[in-house]
Amino acid sequence: MRDQPVHRTLVILVGVAAAVVVLFGIREVASIAGPVVLALVLVIAVSPVRGWLDGRGAPVWLQVAVPFLIVVLVLLGMVGILTISATELASLLPTYTVQFQQLLVEAQQWATAQGLSDEMLSKGLQAFDPGRILGLVQSLLGSLIGVLSALFLIVVLVLAMCLDAPITARILTTGEGGRPGLVTALATFAHKTRRYLIVSTVFGLINAVLDMIALSLLDVPLPLLWGVLALIANYIPNIGFVIALLPPAMLALLDGGVQTMLLVVAAYIVINVVTQSFILPKFLGDAVGLSTTMTFISLIVWTFVLGALGAILAIPLSLLTRALLIDSDPDATWVQALVSGRMPGSVR
Template sequence: MVVLLTIAGAVITLAGIRAVSSIFGPVVLALVLVIAVAPVRGWLAARGAPVWVLVAVPLLIVLTVLLGMVTVLAVSVAQLASIIPTYSDRFTALTDQAREFAARFGVGTEQVNQALAAFDPSQVFQLVQTLFGGLLSIGSSLFLIAVLLLAMCLDAGAFGRIVSSGSDRRPALVNALAEFGRRTRRYLVVSTVFGMLTATLDVGALILLDVPLPLLWGVLALITIYIPNIGFIIGLVPPALLGLLDGGVRTMVLVIIAYSAINVVTQSFILPKFLGDAVGLSTTVTLLSLIVWTFVLGPLGAILAIPLSLLTRALLIDSDPSATWAAALISLEEPEDARGPEKAAGKTAEGGDDAEPGPR
């Protein structure tokens, strides 16, 4: 009964959020952005800055980033829409070459035609335009986001004091909210730094390979770093396909090799070492959260999947002292009370043989 009621409540809640996604999405985005620039506010407050500076500086930082991102996306999407029709003849030539190549190995023309009919490059670019179009809708909600940011920046100081005052009555909830802010901020900052590094290297590789619209694909690489599990594939397919249409198979292969080398090194070997246990979600939970929040909020939900999942965890699990088993279940980290004394000691000792690494 508990499981059924929980599922029913989740379905009703998500359906309600989806119905007001045009409002809920900007609200969550504004909240995440305010959390991201909270250290700037703290740094200014520690130096005795007046209240209007504490509000204006973080607000200007966020609005500058949003306006710059929307401008780059708008220009790039317009260029992409104008360049796609010019490759129709090139695609026809590639299909003819594919038929000739398949005929050498005894593959029938009908089978090749069916395979080519299922593969349409315009559909791939249409998906990219849909993703960017969903993000460009932020531009239409920019006024709402700016108002929300201003309100949240004005209320940030008082909100923090009120939440801290409840530590005596609801210590678990206060700690859960503080942990949510810390994890979200660390996730955003580290992901942004490595996303900019990855995007810069990707743009440089695309320029060397003479692939059209390298800035657009660099922005796509930066955005997709916030999309867990499948972000790398989303960022790779469009430039690789455009490299095939513009420079042939050799260019496509070189794009795939360059992207794989850059992203595997940065996202698989370096990024997890800096993120550590900031996310605290297992791979399965991360993938499910990506599917759910994308379904509920669209493209913006794919980018906010991790922060939204962290907020859900803070409110429903971390705020309940008796739900340590649920926290361990979604992070696949054995709870402290389930470990033996030797493992618990090994967990706290640095470099101990029994130390168990946290989730990446």
């Protein structure tokens, strides 16, 4: 009996060490692992199309071709919009040098009138440099374009997975007798991932359109770019809203002044509160099955491992990890409750 705590501690330490080794190993091959995971998520997202075609007796080649073409068209559209918008942003940023200098002068005059020292103001403005924030967004878009520029690899992976999808579905069905827990866990992972992607995409598009309309009415430059950024940031848990808000707010400050910036912030907050806080939970509910703490930890871990793509795919990657390590083990009920933040018996 005395050896049991020691044995449990040893198992935990070995498990943590193995997880660290695996994560650092994935990080070393992030340029390959990222596209593979993205291709898998995209195939899962369009799998209902294949199922619908299969249910109507469509030939296998059509079951493969239609989902594949949907994914390719989406990827090409995203690459085109991001590339054009990032190029426009790069050419636009240098034109705001004068506005930024004028903003500094006005801020220093206001601070002097309020009795604040110039040194204190200079330090604050250095920490709150709109140019740095916009440059950070440009870097983020550049990394996303870098991932999507590996389009050939992603397309080949998607095609291979689409070709294997009918066979894989049959293999999983026949494997229910031998490993029912694993098969059920993988099916649950696919269902939760698909529901999360569909709902997040629909509400992301709604947010993007509303944001674009608000930015257009306020004459903020590049509303299409900020709409696409809002759609992409919608997949990033916890901090996605802030990432989508800061760049257009800073650009509004440089282009139209403080009043325009405040209007942009107010518009984004109203749109986000209505869609994300009141409407989205009614459709998504607890389908993800991850607590707030685990979601935030997932964001940190997968961003560290895969970069910007890891932040976007944090939820699907965490659901896959949960399916393989937790949901497939019938003795891990308490762990399921821990990561989902729900009492045992109501985890799923």
